[in-house]
Structure formats: C-alpha cells, structure tokens
Amino acid sequence: MGVHNQPHAGLASRATLADVAKLAGVSGSTASLAFSGGSISSATRERVLTAARELNYSGPDPRARSLRQGRSGIVGVIIEDRVLNSFRDPMTLAALDGISQELGEGSGLLLLTATGDGESTIQSAVFDAAIFMGCSPHLARSIEIMRQRNVPMVAIEGQAFDGVLAVNIDNRHASAELAALVHTLGHRRLATVTLPLTSVRERAQLTDELVKTATTAVSLDRLLGARQVFANLGGIVAAGSSSDEGFAAGMELLSRPAEERPTAILAQSDLLAVGVIRAAEALALVVPRDVTVVGFDGARIEGFTDHDLTTVRQPATEKGRAAGSAVTALLAGETPGDVSLSSVLHVGSTSGPPAG
Amino acid sequence: MGVHNQPHAGLASRATLADVAKLAGVSGSTASLAFSGGSISSATRERVLTAARELNYSGPDPRARSLRQGRSGIVGVIIEDRVLNSFRDPMTLAALDGISQELGEGSGLLLLTATGDGESTIQSAVFDAAIFMGCSPHLARSIEIMRQRNVPMVAIEGQAFDGVLAVNIDNRHASAELAALVHTLGHRRLATVTLPLTSVRERAQLTDELVKTATTAVSLDRLLGARQVFANLGGIVAAGSSSDEGFAAGMELLSRPAEERPTAILAQSDLLAVGVIRAAEALALVVPRDVTVVGFDGARIEGFTDHDLTTVRQPATEKGRAAGSAVTALLAGETPGDVSLSSVLHVGSTSGPPAG
DNA sequence: GAAGCCATTCGAATCGATTCGATTTTCGGC
DNA sequence: GCCGAAAATCGAATCGATTCGAATGGCTTC
Incomplete structure (x- = not known):
C-alpha cells in the first residue's frame, strides 16, 4: 500500500x-x-x-491498459443536438447503426453532445477516433485539439475541414435531379421546405440572409441543388425533421388562394414531405393532382402507406458503415480518401403534372 | 525519449x-x-x-488522467439489441435522452451493445458506471465483473439483480389498471399483443411455454398485470415495438368471424396499438365501436392524429433522468435506493363498450 | 556431450499525468 | 523590520498495467 x-x-x-x-x-x-x-x-x-x-x-484495468497501449477501443461520436432530437431522425439513427455495425463489438461508441460552448467532454474524454455527425463549425476549436492529439477524425455530411476525412452523399446532385424531375413535369411555381440551416431551431421564412449564414452543409447543399433548376426557389425553413414541422410549413405554404399557391413542394426530408402531404389533405387538396410533393431520404415511415412518396433514396446505413471503416483504416495507419456515396431517385405517386 | x-x-x-x-x-x-x-x-x-x-x-492526456484519478467521466449505457432496433423505440430513446440530460456535458455516454455472447467491450472499456437499458440476464457474467471492479450499476426496467440499483415504472399495476378499465366497459373476450418476451425477435402465439421462459421483465410485467383482471388472457407476441408489427398482429386477431373476434385488444405499446388500429380499419372495423384498442407508453406518434389513444402514460424521460441522477449519487459515494415511477392512465377515444 | 533452438519467464523501463507533504515565497500586521 | 499565516511551488511517489530485450530452461541434433 x-x-x-x-x-x-x-x-x-x-x-x-x-x-x-x-x-x-x-x-x-x-x-x-x-x-x-x-x-x-x-x-x-x-x-x-x-x-x-x-x-x-x-x-x-482498462484505464491502465489504455494509457500504456495508447488505445482505448473507443470511438467518439459527436452530435450537435441533444440525443433526442438527433436520433429521432431515422437517417441519423441509421447512420449510427451503420457505424456500430462496422466497428463491431470490438469498440464502444462514445456519444458526445457538442452544444458548441466552451470546453466540453470532447476535450477530456478518452477516445481513439472521432466521428462527427452533421456538425457545424462551432467545433473548430475541438477539431483543432483533436488534430493536435493526433486523433483521426471523420465527418459524416459535415463541412469540409482540413484533416477531417469526409463521408458525403451527393446531396446537391440528387436534389437537382429531383428538381429537374419536377421541372420536367411542368411545374413552375414552387416552394421548398428545408431542414434547419443553422443551429437555431426555429421555423422561419427562407431568406437570402439566412442562406448566407447557413452552417448546415446538408440543407444548404440540397437547397443549392434545387436552385440549380429553380433559381430563386423560396420557401420555409423548418425547425427540424419531423412530420409536424412539415405539416406546419405545409399549412403555411398551401393555405393561399389557388393562383398563388405553389403547385409543387420540395421537402428536404421525407418526414417533412409526409407532413406537407398531411397539410395538403387537411386543406382538401389532392396529391399529386393539386400539388406535387417530393421528399428526400427514402425513409420508411411508420404508418405512411397511402402514398408512395417521390423521393431520393440515400444510403443512410452505408454512410455509417463507410465512416466506421474509415475510422478503422485510419487507426490502422492507412490513409483512406474521402468517400462520396450516391442516392437513387425514386419516382412514386406523389408527383405529377400541375393541374390545368 | x-x-x-x-x-x-x-x-x-x-x-x-x-x-x-x-x-x-x-x-x-x-x-x-x-x-x-x-x-x-x-x-x-x-x-x-x-x-x-x-x-x-x-x-x-485523458488516458493518463483517468488512470491517476480513477475516474474517466464516462458512463456506459448497455443495450441488448443493435442500436437501430433499440432506439427506434421512442421510449428507449427518451430514456437515453433523460440520462444525457441528467449527466450533462460533464460526462459522455458510452454505448455498448451486449449481444450476450462471450467477452465483449463491456469488460475492456473504460467507464465509471453502467446503466442497463432493458437488458436480460445474459449479462450475469458482465454484471459479476463490474461488481468486482466496483463499478456502480443501474438498471432501467431490467430484472432485479443484486448490487444493481433498479429504476422501474409500475408496469404491472398500470397494466392492471388499463385492463380493469376495459373490464368495466364490459369486455369479456379479448386478446393482447405483447412486446417480445425473450431476445428472440419473432412473432408468435402467446403460449404458457413462452411465458415461462420470458426474460424481458417489461413485457412480462405488463402481461401479468393484465392477467390479474383477465386470468387467461391470450394473444400474440410481437417481434418488436412497431406499428407494422401491431398491424400484422391485429390482422391475425381481427380477421376472424365476429363472434370469435376479440372485442378489445390490449397492446403493450402505443406503436403496436396504432398498428392494431390500422389493421382494424383495414378490415373495415370501426374503433372503438367494433373493437376497443388500448396501448401503453403515451408516446407521441408521428402522424397518428385520427384518434386519441387510450393508454397509460409512462414517464420515459424521467426514467432516464432518475437513472442518471442515481449514477451521479452512486459515484459520489452515496447509497440511493431503488426508484419506482408511476404512470398515468389516459382514457382517450379508442376505448368504449362492446357492440351489442 | 556440446551446440543450437524454441518456448517461457523475468526485470526494468515506460505510458502521462495527479497528488501529497514539504519547502519556499509573499505579504499583511504590528 | 520582523513574524507568522497563507499562497505558490517543488520532488517524489503513484495509478496499473504493457513491452522489450535479456535470461532461463528443456529439447533436439550433430
């Protein structure tokens, strides 16, 4: 003793x-x-x-072992929002599942919430590598620290950052493809419902101001993709990805007189799209006759069976797997390159030519 | 050097x-x-x-620090199923959120999946305390190890285990209350749709055999509660908590001739109940006129707005918070006692007297 | 019987900090 | 200008293992 x-x-x-x-x-x-x-x-x-x-x-004792070996077998997963909000989104959850599948039982996932302010666990927790899930640049400082520490980093659909391996999907391209489809169908007056553009979770009109200050790569890319086809596309920024948000936005966009009402709505997620469709139906509009609604994700949504949503199917689990295997490679001393995954257009029954 | x-x-x-x-x-x-x-x-x-x-x-370096201090600031959260399945359930996710809220940014949550076989990360990962989320006794060995290591343990709705602080809700009592309500309404021929009773995820008839081998405390308690009122209550064991499972079970139970068909169905989760209701409607039955359906949880379900489900509202986030604060207390050297939370009966519009 | 090998076992250094008690400084008060 | 308490700093031990190269032992092989 x-x-x-x-x-x-x-x-x-x-x-x-x-x-x-x-x-x-x-x-x-x-x-x-x-x-x-x-x-x-x-x-x-x-x-x-x-x-x-x-x-x-x-x-x-794992503590002693990890000190000596310089390895703990723990991979940090950094999310920006609180747990509840992050994983309510089926895509994010699927990605987490993908990570977990790929890393296997060998390593644990350390869930870290980065609310952006000051020194947090990120700087004092034990982990060998970090995976950012859709995180904004609030984290610059933390990233800097990890870089100094030699902790390999991977970002899933995050902003490009030096020294952070990127795993992305073709948001911009896929979104453009979707918009092109809608354009081909003949729509000319439309609106979008976007995911939050900043870490402020509040429903708002989509303004140039807001676009300029956007920090969320995913929603910005999807917006820019759509704008490749419809240059001045406006609409509403939702406070999150839920059908309730979609419903609220839908009500706002669709409860105008027919001649001002958009004939098509591009929602940036399937959950939002489902909400928009419910709003349309609540307003006695028929989809797709009165309004075309398209989503993004390809999520299987509980209890949404009346329609076959036109959307883009993104490889969500695959994103996680790619991040997981990138981490494994990085830890093994290899130098894998960025990963870019592609989505597949799915034309369902919620899109059609505009009425009249 | x-x-x-x-x-x-x-x-x-x-x-x-x-x-x-x-x-x-x-x-x-x-x-x-x-x-x-x-x-x-x-x-x-x-x-x-x-x-x-x-x-x-x-x-x-966190590794060195944690060795010296004997503390890492990490709390292990042990789930039994893979990430995707565990957190698709809104109650489990809410509980995780509660834990995270309570522990705050000070500590990270280490997600560990315990599939039950052999030595896993549980035994080699760095963490100060463990929270089991609905885990079965496969873990006896791991629990034993943590006990030897002096790692405080808390189980949320798990089996009672020596040295593991329990955070429970009054599943049995609440379930009995719900059954009593249905009984009072006059129903005498009913069926239940339970959550999985074992770690086998397969839909099956509810048999005594199965009940005897049950390892999932939650579903067993809810079943036993209901049986306090309806002694021989039978039905179907679902493969998970989803409306699709509920739908399948509902179809099976309700597509019988009217005189054999149950007049009320007790679903062990709201998601299951919603599925059952959809099945009823698919069979052109009117709820609650033709069949009463009650759930359990009090989950807010995306896009389920036609009905106000009769259910029991459990304090899901609160469960997590309680577990979190128990962990904090245990780590501070205190000796908090087991926690028992209670649910509140909510009588909605999906229950009524039997037809005829 | 000596030499050569392989499989085991050992001793000591090391991983990178924290902590305690002791020592040195600093400074207010008289 | 001196004394004692409080503040700041230091040295050495320690947390609990892993790892490397060297040492030991038992065998086979010539």
Missing part, C-alpha cells in the same frame, strides 16, 4: 495484477501475458487465473 | 506535460496545476500555457 494517497478511500482496495502475480508466484509480465493471451504455458496461465479468482481480480 | 518501445511509431511524438513544464521552467506538478486550475499564480499559469501553445500541447 502506498504511503501517499489512496483515491478510493476505505475498504479493501481492489487487487491489482501485481498482487495476482505475487500470489501465483510469477512476475508481473508473465501475469500480464496470462490475460492478454501471449505465449505462455497453459500450466502457468492456469495458475495465474486461479490466483486471480482467489483475489477476486477481474482482469486488467 | 525512451530507450524502450515507441508505441506511435515515427514523427515527432506528442509533447507531454513534462515537456511543457521544462520549457516553462516549472515543475511538473505546477504545470499540472496550471491546467487543472489549482492554486497557482496567474503569471505562472500564463507562462505554462504559453509554453504549451509553443509545443502544440493541447492539454493533459
């Missing part, structure tokens, strides 16, 4: 590997081998394990 | 606190104080921080 401090005050302090080694009559190094499965005779291993059992020793 | 090993091969290895101290011309202990905010003159602190900047040193 140390003459100095005793962190865990009181009681019998846990046994350490050294204690086990002593009881088993072997050196510390040998005892270590017994647990890590190094080259050791099975007789000795047995003796060590028995001693361990006797002392109630349950294996090497 | 060590004469021995060099874990991170190549390049200039990261600067350490000792290097910073040397450059600043102070002792290691003083340098440490500069970062941890101990009693130190601001002049010295500044000198240390400057030296740190110069060396590209970004602060104490």
Whole structure:
C-alpha cells in the first residue's frame, strides 16, 4: 500500500495484477501475458487465473491498459443536438447503426453532445477516433485539439475541414435531379421546405440572409441543388425533421388562394414531405393532382402507406458503415480518401403534372 | 525519449506535460496545476500555457488522467439489441435522452451493445458506471465483473439483480389498471399483443411455454398485470415495438368471424396499438365501436392524429433522468435506493363498450 | 556431450499525468 | 523590520498495467 494517497478511500482496495502475480508466484509480465493471451504455458496461465479468482481480480484495468497501449477501443461520436432530437431522425439513427455495425463489438461508441460552448467532454474524454455527425463549425476549436492529439477524425455530411476525412452523399446532385424531375413535369411555381440551416431551431421564412449564414452543409447543399433548376426557389425553413414541422410549413405554404399557391413542394426530408402531404389533405387538396410533393431520404415511415412518396433514396446505413471503416483504416495507419456515396431517385405517386 | 518501445511509431511524438513544464521552467506538478486550475499564480499559469501553445500541447492526456484519478467521466449505457432496433423505440430513446440530460456535458455516454455472447467491450472499456437499458440476464457474467471492479450499476426496467440499483415504472399495476378499465366497459373476450418476451425477435402465439421462459421483465410485467383482471388472457407476441408489427398482429386477431373476434385488444405499446388500429380499419372495423384498442407508453406518434389513444402514460424521460441522477449519487459515494415511477392512465377515444 | 533452438519467464523501463507533504515565497500586521 | 499565516511551488511517489530485450530452461541434433 502506498504511503501517499489512496483515491478510493476505505475498504479493501481492489487487487491489482501485481498482487495476482505475487500470489501465483510469477512476475508481473508473465501475469500480464496470462490475460492478454501471449505465449505462455497453459500450466502457468492456469495458475495465474486461479490466483486471480482467489483475489477476486477481474482482469486488467482498462484505464491502465489504455494509457500504456495508447488505445482505448473507443470511438467518439459527436452530435450537435441533444440525443433526442438527433436520433429521432431515422437517417441519423441509421447512420449510427451503420457505424456500430462496422466497428463491431470490438469498440464502444462514445456519444458526445457538442452544444458548441466552451470546453466540453470532447476535450477530456478518452477516445481513439472521432466521428462527427452533421456538425457545424462551432467545433473548430475541438477539431483543432483533436488534430493536435493526433486523433483521426471523420465527418459524416459535415463541412469540409482540413484533416477531417469526409463521408458525403451527393446531396446537391440528387436534389437537382429531383428538381429537374419536377421541372420536367411542368411545374413552375414552387416552394421548398428545408431542414434547419443553422443551429437555431426555429421555423422561419427562407431568406437570402439566412442562406448566407447557413452552417448546415446538408440543407444548404440540397437547397443549392434545387436552385440549380429553380433559381430563386423560396420557401420555409423548418425547425427540424419531423412530420409536424412539415405539416406546419405545409399549412403555411398551401393555405393561399389557388393562383398563388405553389403547385409543387420540395421537402428536404421525407418526414417533412409526409407532413406537407398531411397539410395538403387537411386543406382538401389532392396529391399529386393539386400539388406535387417530393421528399428526400427514402425513409420508411411508420404508418405512411397511402402514398408512395417521390423521393431520393440515400444510403443512410452505408454512410455509417463507410465512416466506421474509415475510422478503422485510419487507426490502422492507412490513409483512406474521402468517400462520396450516391442516392437513387425514386419516382412514386406523389408527383405529377400541375393541374390545368 | 525512451530507450524502450515507441508505441506511435515515427514523427515527432506528442509533447507531454513534462515537456511543457521544462520549457516553462516549472515543475511538473505546477504545470499540472496550471491546467487543472489549482492554486497557482496567474503569471505562472500564463507562462505554462504559453509554453504549451509553443509545443502544440493541447492539454493533459485523458488516458493518463483517468488512470491517476480513477475516474474517466464516462458512463456506459448497455443495450441488448443493435442500436437501430433499440432506439427506434421512442421510449428507449427518451430514456437515453433523460440520462444525457441528467449527466450533462460533464460526462459522455458510452454505448455498448451486449449481444450476450462471450467477452465483449463491456469488460475492456473504460467507464465509471453502467446503466442497463432493458437488458436480460445474459449479462450475469458482465454484471459479476463490474461488481468486482466496483463499478456502480443501474438498471432501467431490467430484472432485479443484486448490487444493481433498479429504476422501474409500475408496469404491472398500470397494466392492471388499463385492463380493469376495459373490464368495466364490459369486455369479456379479448386478446393482447405483447412486446417480445425473450431476445428472440419473432412473432408468435402467446403460449404458457413462452411465458415461462420470458426474460424481458417489461413485457412480462405488463402481461401479468393484465392477467390479474383477465386470468387467461391470450394473444400474440410481437417481434418488436412497431406499428407494422401491431398491424400484422391485429390482422391475425381481427380477421376472424365476429363472434370469435376479440372485442378489445390490449397492446403493450402505443406503436403496436396504432398498428392494431390500422389493421382494424383495414378490415373495415370501426374503433372503438367494433373493437376497443388500448396501448401503453403515451408516446407521441408521428402522424397518428385520427384518434386519441387510450393508454397509460409512462414517464420515459424521467426514467432516464432518475437513472442518471442515481449514477451521479452512486459515484459520489452515496447509497440511493431503488426508484419506482408511476404512470398515468389516459382514457382517450379508442376505448368504449362492446357492440351489442 | 556440446551446440543450437524454441518456448517461457523475468526485470526494468515506460505510458502521462495527479497528488501529497514539504519547502519556499509573499505579504499583511504590528 | 520582523513574524507568522497563507499562497505558490517543488520532488517524489503513484495509478496499473504493457513491452522489450535479456535470461532461463528443456529439447533436439550433430
């Protein structure tokens, strides 16, 4: 026992590997081998394990091990919003699932929320690599720190950042494709319902002002894609990706007299699109006869079976998997390149030519 | 530079606190104080921080810190299913959010999946406390290890386990209350749709056999509660908590001739109930005239607005918060007791007297 | 019987900080 | 200008393992 401090005050302090080694009559190094499965005779291993059992020793302390090895087996997953909001979105959840699949049971996922202000856990938590999920540049400081620490970073649909490997989908292109479809159908008066453009979660009119201050790469890209086809496309910025938000936005856009009302609405997510469709139906409009609604994501939405949504199907789980395998590669010392995944247009039954 | 090993091969290895101290011309202990905010003159602190900047040193290594302090600031959250399935359930997600709220930015949540087989990350990951989310006793071995390690454990709606603090809701009582309501309305022929009773995710008839081997406390308790009122209540075990599962089960239960068909269905979750209602409507039955459907949870379900579901509202976020604050207390050396939260009956518009 | 090998085992250094008690400074009060 | 308390700083021990190169031992092979 140390003459100095005793962190865990009181009681019998846990046994350490050294204690086990002593009881088993072997050196510390040998005892270590017994647990890590190094080259050791099975007789000795047995003796060590028995001693361990006797002392109630349950294996090497992960803290010490990770200090020595410089590896903890933990991958940090950094989300910007609170847990509830982030994972209510099926795409984000699917991506997390993809990460988890790819990394397997070997490593744990450390969920870190970065609200942007000041020093947070990000700087003091133990992890070997970081994956940003749709995070804004509030994190510049944290990223800088990780870079200094030599922690490999991967961003899923985040802003480009030096030293951060990017896993993206072709948001802009896919969005343009969708807009082109709508254009081809003959629509000329339309509106969009976008995902939040900044970290402020408030419904608002889509203004140039707002676009200029946008920090969310995903929504900006989707908007810009659509604007490649409809230059001045306006609309509403939703406060999040939910059908309720879509409903509210839809009500606002569609409850105008027919001649001002958009004949097509581009929603930036399927959840929003579903909400818009519900709003349309609440206003006694028929989809797609009176209004065409298209989404984005290809999410399977619980209980939405009346329509087959026209949308773009993005490889959500695949995004996570790609991020996971990038992390694995980076940790192995390789230098994988950025990943770009593509989405597939799905023409369903919610799009059609404008009435009249 | 060590004469021995060099874990991170190549390049200039990261600067350490000792290097910073040397450059600043102070002792290691003083340098440490500069970062941890101990009693130190601001002049010295500044000198240390400057030296740190110069060396590209970004602060104490979390690994070393956690070894010395015996604390990592990480709380393990153990789920049994894969991420996608676990958090698709709004109640589980809400609970996770509650945990995160309560623990705050101070600590990270380490997500660990316990599929039950063999040694996993659970045994080698760095964390100070563990929260089990609806986990079955597969984990006996892991629990044993954590106990030896002196890691405080909290289980949210898990099986009772020695040394594991329990945070529960009154599943049995609430379920009985709901069943009593249905009984009072006059129903005598009914069926239930339960959540999975074991870790096998497969739809099946509810048999005594299955009940006997049940490992999922939640569904078992809800079933037993209902059986306090309807002794031999039978039905279907769903493969998960989704409206699709509910739909399938509903179709099976309701597509019988009127005189055999249950007049009321007790679903063990709101998602299941919504599915059952959709099945009823698909079969041209009117709720609650032809069939009463009640749920459990009090979840706000996207796009389910036609009905006001009769259900029991459970404090899902609160469960998480309670678990979080229990963890905090345990880590502070206190000895909080088990927590039992109660749900509130909500009588909506999906329940009524049986027809005829 | 000596030499050569392979499989084990050991000792000591190391990972990078924190912490305690002791020592030195600083400074107000008289 | 001196004394004692409070503040700042330092040295050394410690947290609990892993790792490397060297040392030991038992075998086969010539």
